Amino acid sequence: MKIKFTQGELKKQRDALRQYERYLPTLQLKKQQIQLEILQQQSTLRGREKTLSEKIRSAEEWSALLHEAPGIRMWLKPERIVTGKRNIAGVDIPIFENVYFEPAEYDLFLMPLWLDAGLDALKELTSLQEEIQVIKRGISVLNHELRITTQRVNLFEKVKIPEAKEAIRLIKIYIGDQMTNAVGRSKIAKNKIEQSGFEEIAL
Secondary structure (H helix, E strand, C coil): CCCCCCHHHHHHHHHHHHHHHHHHHHHHHHHHHHHHHHHHHHHHHHHHHHHHHHHHHHHHCCHHHHHHCHHHHHHCCEEEEEEEEEEECCEEEEEEEEEEECCCCCCCCCCCCCHHHHHHHHHHHHHHHHHHHHHHHHHHHHHHHHHHHHHHHHHHHHHHHHHHHHHHHHHHHHHHHHHHHHHHHHHHHHHHHHHHHHHHHHC
């Protein structure tokens, strides 16, 4: 770091240090909020994945019946996935809201009796899978922002603030030395003037 040993540079470094020290707590708070949100989202994710596993196990009991309705998969493809946004410490993450499917149109007399309940159960599985994907996207966004925020916190804590403090220390030492030298020179000059005055009187 190149610095000028002047009063102007001293003020500049002091102003920079104040700015860093004022901004650092905001960054640290943001880091903590993001970390907390990641933990909450990961907990939610584990809960949804557990629910999905349980529902898949439950569906396995009657999944063999799907062969009776081979066209059922076309009614399970999401037509629209609705997500919202939630702001966490200045970061927008996606929030799952709903999944809409195309209405299943079929002849009630031709299809098996279990089809309505089966479709509902499979749509619920699909909805859970989509929700899990949205939660994972949100965690990914938060992890990315956490990396950036941590880098900034480290930059301020380990580089910018120590550099500014060291610059201030060096400039103050330099200015102090200059002032001491100036006082010394002033005393020497004064002594010379006084001495020359005495010599004139002696003459």
